[in-house]
Structure formats: C-alpha cells, structure tokens
Amino acid sequence: MNHIKIYAYNHTPLSFDFKQTIERFFVEEVPLYAPTKTGNYLILKIKKTDMSTWKLITVLAKATGLQERDIGYAGLKDKNATTIQYISLPKRYEKELNKNLTTEKIEILEHSYNKAPIKIGHLKGNRFSIVLHHINNKDAKFFNTTAKKMQVAGIPNYYGYQRFGEDSRSFLQGKEIAHSGKRLKGSKEKLLVSAYQSYLYNKWLGSRIKLSAIISKYKADEASTKLQYPLELVKVLAKQPQFFKLFLGDVVMPYPFGKIDYVKDMMQSAKAFEQKKIAPTGLLCGSTAPRAKSDASYLEEEYDDTELNALKGDRRFAWIWPKEVETYYDFNTKKLTVEFYLPKGSYATTFLEEIGKFSLKAKS
Numbered sequence: 001m002n003h004i005k006i007y008a009y010n011h012t013p014l015s016f017d018f019k020q021t022i023e024r025f026f027v028e029e030v031p032l033y034a035p036t037k038t039g040n041y042l043i044l045k046i047k048k049t050d051m052s053t054w055k056l057i058t059v060l061a062k063a064t065g066l067q068e069r070d071i072g073y074a075g076l077k078d079k080n081a082t083t084i085q086y087i088s089l090p091k092r093y094e095k096e097l098n099k100n101l102t103t104e105k106i107e108i109l110e111h112s113y114n115k116a117p118i119k120i121g122h123l124k125g126n127r128f129s130i131v132l133h134h135i136n137n138k139d140a141k142f143f144n145t146t147a148k149k150m151q152v153a154g155i156p157n158y159y160g161y162q163r164f165g166e167d168s169r170s171f172l173q174g175k176e177i178a179h180s181g182k183r184l185k186g187s188k189e190k191l192l193v194s195a196y197q198s199y200l201y202n203k204w205l206g207s208r209i210k211l212s213a214i215i216s217k218y219k220a221d222e223a224s225t226k227l228q229y230p231l232e233l234v235k236v237l238a239k240q241p242q243f244f245k246l247f248l249g250d251v252v253m254p255y256p257f258g259k260i261d262y263v264k265d266m267m268q269s270a271k272a273f274e275q276k277k278i279a280p281t282g283l284l285c286g287s288t289a290p291r292a293k294s295d296a297s298y299l300e301e302e303y304d305d306t307e308l309n310a311l312k313g314d315r316r317f318a319w320i321w322p323k324e325v326e327t328y329y330d331f332n333t334k335k336l337t338v339e340f341y342l343p344k345g346s347y348a349t350t351f352l353e354e355i356g357k358f359s360l361k362a363k364s
Contacts, residue, residue, distance in 0.1 A: 013357035039115035160347030204303035249294030286313020
C-alpha cells in the first residue's frame with residue numbers, strides 16, 4: 001500500500017542516493033539531563049553498530065544476569081546504523097558487566113551513576129550525521145540552502161516509513177487488533193496497534209498540509225471554492241504568517257515540551273507559532289488522548305478511531321524545527337554529509353524526504 005506523502009515545500013525534487021547502513025547513518029542521543037554522578041544506577045554511554053536496541057538489551061541481560069525489564073533505555077535505535085545511546089542498570093551488576101561483556105559491536109564510551117534509572121522518553125532529541133551518495137554539486141548547494149530554510153520555517157513531523165514495517169502494511173494488522181476489543185498481548189501487538197495510530201496521524205497531517213498549501217497558493221476566493229470553506233474563514237487563515245494554518249480548537253503545546261492548550265485566538269496563536277514558542281499537535285488516538293475542539297475537531301474527526309482503546313493515546317507535535325544543520329560536500333566522490341539535530345520521536349528520513357521529495361524506503 002503506497003501512501004503518497006504530501007510535502008509542505010514546493011521546490012522541485014532532488015536526486016541523491018540514501019541507504020541506511022552502519023557506514024552512512026550515525027545517530028547520537030541527547031539526554032534529557034546529565035547524570036547526578038552518585039546513586040544506585042550505572043549509566044552507560046554505549047556506541048553500537050549493526051545491532052538493534054532490543055538486541056543490545058538482550059546482550060546486556062545475558063552478561064549481567066539481569067532481567068531485560070531491569071535495563072533502562074530512553075529510545076529505540078535502528079540496527080542498520082552506528083548509534084550512541086544511554087542505558088541504565090543497577091550499579092551492583094557493574095562487575096558482572098565488566099567481566100562478561102565481550103562483543104565487538106558494543107563499545108562503552110563513558111560510565112557514570114545516577115539516583116534513578118533511565119526511562120522511555122528521557123531524551124531531548126537526537127543528533128544525526130548521514131552520508132548521501134551520487135549528488136551533483138548544484139543539488140548539494142540547493143540541499144544546503146533548503147535544509148537551512150527548514151531550520152527557520154520548520155517541517156511536518158510525519159512518522160517515518162520505518163514505523164510501518166517491511167511491507168508498509170503493519171497498520172492493517174494493528175487496526176484489526178484494536179477493533180477486536182481484546183487486551184494487548186506483548187510488545188508485538190502494542191507495536192502493531194501503535195503503527196495504526198501513527199498511520200491515522202500521518203493521514204491527518206497530510207490533510208492539514210494539503211489545505212495549508214491551498215491557502216498559501218491560491219487567492220482567497222479560489223481557495224474558498226476548492227476547500228468549500230466560507231470566504232471569511234479563508235481570509236483569516238491566509239493572514240496567518242506561517243505555512244501550517246491553525247484553526248480554532250487546535251491542540252497546541254509549548255515547544256519543545258509543555259502542557260497542552262487550545263487555540264482560542266487564531267492570530268495570537270499563529271504569531272506564537274511563527275516565533276517557535278508553540279507548535280500544533282496531532283492526535284494519536286486512544287482511550288485518554290485529548291481531542292481537538294471547535295473547528296479543528298471536524299478536521300480531526302475523520303482520523304480518530306474511537307474504537308482504539310487498547311492504548312491510552314497522546315498528542316504529537318505536528319510541526320518541528322531541525323537544528324544545528326550543517327552540510328559538507330565532497331566534489332570528487334559526489335558525497336554529501338548532512339548533520340542535524342531533531343527533537344525526540346522525529347525521523348531523520350522524514351526531514352531528508354521533505355528536502356528530496358521522494359520516498360527513501362528501499363524498494364524490496
């Protein structure tokens with residue numbers, strides 16, 4: 001099932017070769033806070049290659065004799081990459097670890113101590129360094145200016161293709177499980193249902209990007225006809241300074257984290273959004289997720305599955321700003337190295353796709 005992605009930027013597509021491998025894809029976690037240096041938990045800064053986070057945890061559990069659930073991590077990192085991530089385990093197992101950990105794929109870069117274990121989401125974001133091949137000089141220059149522009153104006157925060165499994169259809173199984181009304185068994189079922197949740201969110205985000213693009217591109221009366229919105233509403237939306245248009249009742253949050261709020265005055269919220277003080281959020285439907293209100297609720301309704309109660313649900317930033325963007329081009333090898341930082345939960349491939357305008361998923 002091919003989900004045609006709707007891009008926010010309207011430049012012509014670029015040509016480059018992307019592959020996610022340990023030689024070409026580097027990611028490093030940026031922790032939420034520095035360890036306290038004392039306490040009952042050992043905090044490890046680990047560099048791993050060709051190994052998923054799940055596998056890393058299995059290896060550490062074997063080396064220490066711990067249960068996998070006693071090993072803390074902040075986020076999942078891909079197998080096909082060189083990654084640096086933080087792991088916690090009870091300090092008293094340090095000797096076992098030092099004695100029994102013998103794999104070349106894992107290198108402990110630093111260790112420290114902390115009063116509490118690391119939990120999922122204890123993460124500010126991730127730093128990426130990605131090498132793209134077969135890109136000509138002109139496209140490399142354009143890539144750089146576009147990436148820098150996106151650092152200022154932001155990008156849509158789609159879930160990456162990795163979320164939807166090898167065949168991009170795992171959400172269909174998730175939908176079935178969610179509608180069965182049964183309690184979720186194990187992490188596999190949870191992952192499938194959350195893929196369905198992510199699928200609905202991506203569809204909603206695409207619909208909002210599409211309508212924002214129509215308002216940006218056309219005169220008010222034409223946009224009003226195309227969208228079948230009242231002309232007065234379109235005029236108010238068109239006055240908003242940012243690309244992604246906000247509606248009354250949209251759920252916004254202080255950026256990069258904070259408590260949810262609702263858009264009550266569109267222009268006031270639009271200005272705060274343009275200044276990167278707040279960003280709109282999309283629904284990850286579930287039993288306790290806050291829903292949009294007023295006009296925004298009509299735009300959300302179609303992508304809200306009220307039968308999905310097996311997960312609590314949440315809100316996810318719909319718009320984010322990449323940071324620390326740098327590119328380095330090698331004229332001789334036609335390789336471009338791209339470095340950037342993204343907030344947690346965002347996909348490097350989503351950023352690269354917004355620049356390149358094509359799906360990076362390898363053809364199977």
